[in-house]
Amino acid sequence: MIRADPQREWTGSVTTRTVPSVEDIRERLGAIGQEHVLRFYDSLSEDARQGLLQQIDALDLEGLPGLIEKYVRSKPDFSPGSTPRPASVYPANEGDAVRSWDRAYYRKAGETLLRAGKVAAFTVAGGQGSRLGFEGPKGKYPAGAVTKKPLFAMLGEWVLAAQSRYGAAIPWYIMTSPINHEETVEFFREQHHFGLNEDDIIFFPQGVMPSFDLETGNMLLAEKGVLATNPDGHGGSLRALAVSGALDDMRRRGIEQISYFQVDNPIVRAIDPVFIGLHVGAPDSSGEMSAKVVRKTDPKEKVGVVCSVDGKHQVIEYSDLPDELAEQRNSDGSLAFSAGSIAIHMLSVEFVQRLNNSAGSGGFALPLHRAEKKVAYVDFETGKQVEPSAPNAVKLETFVFDALPFADKALILETERVEEFAPIKNAEGNDSPATCRAIQTERAALWLETAGIRVPRRPDETPDCVLELSPLTATTAEDLQQREDLPKEIRAGEELAL
Numbered sequence: 001m002i003r004a005d006p007q008r009e010w011t012g013s014v015t016t017r018t019v020p021s022v023e024d025i026r027e028r029l030g031a032i033g034q035e036h037v038l039r040f041y042d043s044l045s046e047d048a049r050q051g052l053l054q055q056i057d058a059l060d061l062e063g064l065p066g067l068i069e070k071y072v073r074s075k076p077d078f079s080p081g082s083t084p085r086p087a088s089v090y091p092a093n094e095g096d097a098v099r100s101w102d103r104a105y106y107r108k109a110g111e112t113l114l115r116a117g118k119v120a121a122f123t124v125a126g127g128q129g130s131r132l133g134f135e136g137p138k139g140k141y142p143a144g145a146v147t148k149k150p151l152f153a154m155l156g157e158w159v160l161a162a163q164s165r166y167g168a169a170i171p172w173y174i175m176t177s178p179i180n181h182e183e184t185v186e187f188f189r190e191q192h193h194f195g196l197n198e199d200d201i202i203f204f205p206q207g208v209m210p211s212f213d214l215e216t217g218n219m220l221l222a223e224k225g226v227l228a229t230n231p232d233g234h235g236g237s238l239r240a241l242a243v244s245g246a247l248d249d250m251r252r253r254g255i256e257q258i259s260y261f262q263v264d265n266p267i268v269r270a271i272d273p274v275f276i277g278l279h280v281g282a283p284d285s286s287g288e289m290s291a292k293v294v295r296k297t298d299p300k301e302k303v304g305v306v307c308s309v310d311g312k313h314q315v316i317e318y319s320d321l322p323d324e325l326a327e328q329r330n331s332d333g334s335l336a337f338s339a340g341s342i343a344i345h346m347l348s349v350e351f352v353q354r355l356n357n358s359a360g361s362g363g364f365a366l367p368l369h370r371a372e373k374k375v376a377y378v379d380f381e382t383g384k385q386v387e388p389s390a391p392n393a394v395k396l397e398t399f400v401f402d403a404l405p406f407a408d409k410a411l412i413l414e415t416e417r418v419e420e421f422a423p424i425k426n427a428e429g430n431d432s433p434a435t436c437r438a439i440q441t442e443r444a445a446l447w448l449e450t451a452g453i454r455v456p457r458r459p460d461e462t463p464d465c466v467l468e469l470s471p472l473t474a475t476t477a478e479d480l481q482q483r484e485d486l487p488k489e490i491r492a493g494e495e496l497a498l
């Protein structure tokens with residue numbers, strides 16, 4: 001008899017090699033009231049039967065009832081341990097009156113680590129990109145403002161530029177999901193790995209979570225022989241790095257630090273020596289996990305805020321931050337809680353390993369976040385596939401920023417939005433291809449102007465042109481100033497890729 005333990009924390013899914021018997025699986029499912037997922041088992045081909053049993057066996061079945069009770073049948077309330085306080089942040093402007101710091105010193109520290117080949121790039125690209133509604137891996141999205149280069153190419157150029165600048169290999173780890181893994185790997189092959197060394201690009205898929213029926217909390221079938229699942233969130237990367245063997249690979253290559261960024265932000269400073277240097281060298285960093293933030297100016301902006309809770313930095317989602325805190329102002333009128341999280345992190349290999357070592361012993365479990373979504377499913381009565389028109393399912397995910405409080409001292413660095421945050425999330429409106437193009441143009445315009453090039457601007461000050469600047473041309477405004485092949489002037493309405 002297998003007993004379910006409602007108090008058990010969910011420990012995620014694992015892939016097994018041997019396929020258990022249907023009797024064994026039926027008994028385990030029966031114990032947790034989920035045997036309905038075998039409803040069509042008898043009608044399946046032998047291959048499909050094996051596939052389904054394997055998929056079910058890979059789940060932490062005994063942890064499911066607790067999970068369903070806590071996150072599917074109810075909506076857990078968020079409450080930080082004690083009253084959040086504003087995070088302690090390194091300001092974007094190093095000469096800031098509140099806190100000054102020596103950018104050049106930390107840049108040098110980061111460059112030393114890069115030259116010694118101790119830094120890897122890490123892109124999470126396992127998401128479903130449902131808001132954008134683009135078919136296929138999001139990294140294939142044509143994001144270049146002028147060239148329409150895919151996101152993966154724009155990120156890859158950063159890695160390439162950094163490798164040649166520091167004269168060392170920077171292996172690039174890319175987390176996919178079971179849904180887009182093959183297509184992602186194939187795309188890199190087709191594109192000749194964007195000029196990078198194939199052996200230095202390492203792909204691995206993340207884990208998945210079952211999707212649950214919103215009403216009953218039952219697992220759903222996507223097909224008669226396939227459970228409906230979703231990738232387990234970017235937080236799943238911390239576990240996937242370990243179980244995929246990527247962490248071992250890093251150690252073999254002498255990698256100590258990981259530069260983490262998302263696939264949908266093509267202007268991210270994928271490799272930033274200043275951030276790396278602060279993360280490893282600042283007195284208030286334990287060198288385990290750091291985060292970049294941008295300054296929030298609107299208390300209602302839908303972005304998580306890094307706060308300090310019980311002496312630890314922690315991201316609180318905008319919907320969980322009480323209004324009176326979100327609206328609190330400093331004496332100069334700026335928002336007190338202004339550290340908007342933008343999903344750019346440094347992580348040490350040792351930290352990710354430590355988290356994984358403590359998994360299962362009650363040490364490391366990122367909180368689950370619940371989202372109500374439309375998920376196609378098989379009707380258990382009719383056996384027909386249903387495309388729901390309204391949310392019918394609960395998806396559960398973990399978020400990588402929830403690992404921040406596990407670090408002894410997590411460092412927070414502020415950066416300017418226009419310098420490195422132009423995510424493509426939605427097809428239109430905020431954080432869309434259009435806003436991304438506008439920010440790419442604005443950043444290139446600012447850098448060109450710093451280099452003394454005139455950029456035409458409209459009466460509202462936005463550039464009257466479309467600009468795209470490859471990291472192979474410049475990764476900073478200073479880089480651009482060194483170049484002697486720049487145009488003297490940009491014409492109104494011009495589209496220019498540099």
Ligand code: UTP
Pocket residue numbers: 124125126127128129130131132138175206230231232233234236261262263264397425
């Ligand atoms: P988002 O939170 O924007 O989710 O991911 P998404 O899946 O890409 O898009 P929507 O919500 O369906 O519209 C932020 C980053 O985290 C990665 C994404 O690929 C993106 O780079 N991610 C997200 C994963 O790698 N795995 C996940 O399970 C979720």
